[in-house]
Amino acid sequence: MANEGSAINPFETAKRQVDIVADLLHLDTGVREILKHPKRELTVNFPVRMDNGSYHVFTGYRVQYNMARGPTKGGIRYHPQVTLDEVRALAAWMTWKCAVVNLPYGGGKGGVICDPKHMSKDELQRLTRRYASEIGPIIGPEMDIPAPDVYTDSQTMAWIMDTYSMQKGYSVPGVVTGKPISLGGSEGRGEATGRGCAYVIREAAPHAGIRVKGASVAVQGFGNAGSVAAKLLHDEQGAKIVAVSDSKGGIHNPEGLNPHTVEEFKLKTGSVVNFPGSRSITNEEILELPVDVLIPAALENQITKRNADKVQAKIVAEAANGPTVPEADVTLFEKKITVLPDILANAGGVTVSYFEWAQDIQGFFWPLAEVNQKLEAVMVRSYNDVHKVAEQQHVHNRTAAYVLAIQRVVDAINIRGIYP
Ligand code: NAD
Numbered sequence: 001m002a003n004e005g006s007a008i009n010p011f012e013t014a015k016r017q018v019d020i021v022a023d024l025l026h027l028d029t030g031v032r033e034i035l036k037h038p039k040r041e042l043t044v045n046f047p048v049r050m051d052n053g054s055y056h057v058f059t060g061y062r063v064q065y066n067m068a069r070g071p072t073k074g075g076i077r078y079h080p081q082v083t084l085d086e087v088r089a090l091a092a093w094m095t096w097k098c099a100v101v102n103l104p105y106g107g108g109k110g111g112v113i114c115d116p117k118h119m120s121k122d123e124l125q126r127l128t129r130r131y132a133s134e135i136g137p138i139i140g141p142e143m144d145i146p147a148p149d150v151y152t153d154s155q156t157m158a159w160i161m162d163t164y165s166m167q168k169g170y171s172v173p174g175v176v177t178g179k180p181i182s183l184g185g186s187e188g189r190g191e192a193t194g195r196g197c198a199y200v201i202r203e204a205a206p207h208a209g210i211r212v213k214g215a216s217v218a219v220q221g222f223g224n225a226g227s228v229a230a231k232l233l234h235d236e237q238g239a240k241i242v243a244v245s246d247s248k249g250g251i252h253n254p255e256g257l258n259p260h261t262v263e264e265f266k267l268k269t270g271s272v273v274n275f276p277g278s279r280s281i282t283n284e285e286i287l288e289l290p291v292d293v294l295i296p297a298a299l300e301n302q303i304t305k306r307n308a309d310k311v312q313a314k315i316v317a318e319a320a321n322g323p324t325v326p327e328a329d330v331t332l333f334e335k336k337i338t339v340l341p342d343i344l345a346n347a348g349g350v351t352v353s354y355f356e357w358a359q360d361i362q363g364f365f366w367p368l369a370e371v372n373q374k375l376e377a378v379m380v381r382s383y384n385d386v387h388k389v390a391e392q393q394h395v396h397n398r399t400a401a402y403v404l405a406i407q408r409v410v411d412a413i414n415i416r417g418i419y420p
Helices: 010-024 029-035 084-100 121-138 154-168 192-208 224-237 259-269 326-334 348-362 368-393 397-416
Strands: 040-049 055-066 072-079 106-113 144-148 216-220 240-246 249-257 279-281 293-296 315-317 338-340
Touching: 010 029, 010 084, 010 326, 010 397, 029 397, 040 084, 040 121, 055 072, 055 084, 055 121, 055 144, 072 084, 072 121, 072 154, 072 348, 084 106, 084 348, 084 368, 084 397, 106 121, 106 144, 121 154, 144 154, 144 348, 192 224, 192 293, 192 315, 192 338, 192 348, 192 368, 216 224, 216 249, 224 240, 224 259, 224 293, 240 259, 249 259, 326 338, 338 397, 348 368, 368 397
Parallel strands: 072 106, 072 144, 216 240, 216 293, 293 315, 315 338
Antiparallel strands: 040 055, 055 106, 240 249, 249 279
């Protein structure tokens, strides 16, 4: 999926997005500068003993972008291409995401430069525990609450929770979210991102002139976020899933695919490719299909200047973070495509992470139905908030979401005042 997008520095994109909204909100230079700087960044270089007895020094980051609205919240990514600028951008986006759905959080993010696909489970455990110790002084349930991101999962969170708790001398489940249920994780967290995305598509459909029942849907990236969205749109809203893809390629059947059967096939064979009764397509082609709803749910920088005019969907719902570059946004807007921006469309994950943290702090856990009902309420309210700003200010949904989010952060900065 490498394309022109790969060269784009995500933090430059994040700052450009702030500038666009700062102009619209007539923000003064001082506030604008605050919004374009991470509040706190920690770089850690730490040794890990590898299975062959050697030591390898890894570099990791934790960025706390803005905490005007509350403790910072955001995932930890393990990837060979992690950079400080990427972590800064992801931390900025977390700040706006938490604000757009009105959670009492700021935004943060972490990353370790490593190749988890070539590390053993023991090596990953030692890396995680040492990284958790290194960032330990700046995380905590009232300060900064990590969660899983690319190539980290509930096991990673369990190790971080345990490491932090060992150092405190008592169990602190609220230090991370996305934990296993047995350690204070929340019901519904696993499917929250896809579920939240399905709710906002349902809310947006009438405004985009489509009915979800019978609507054709293509999903790029049939992983956690994408496959759950596909299954819920299919099962609960009667949509027709016509194409899905993963890192190995995509499949298309205009008559519709059963996402459950595709998932079983992927589990057995390692990919959706060659699913019986489908035609193979590329990860570029899936973006350009004549569908009602396109869900980019894989990586960033997928819809660019190069292919934006070929997108035919009526709704683009960004389950992935940053799948559309700013130049492409303009084209999609001109084509009257309803974009449900990432900071809204995939905010279901952080919303249920917030529920998890709230349950951990109370020590009182909610049944699945209650979690989903509360998630639905947050997503519906947030979609309506964004839609209202878009209508009032004649801007597209991404700008509207940013206007709403940044205004909320600015209000918190202003009412708190600048210390000292
Ligand atoms: P995942 O690893 O479960 O799934 C990713 C899917 O994308 C996999 O099916 C993978 O095969 C596919 N993929 C990888 N490279 C690809 C490529 N080059 N072309 C097409 N498909 C490719 O990850 P996920 O948790 O579903 O995350 C997907 C996106 O959603 C990311 O951008 C992530 O930041 C975002 N997101 C996830 C959550 C969450 O709670 N899981 C929350 C918010 C945002």
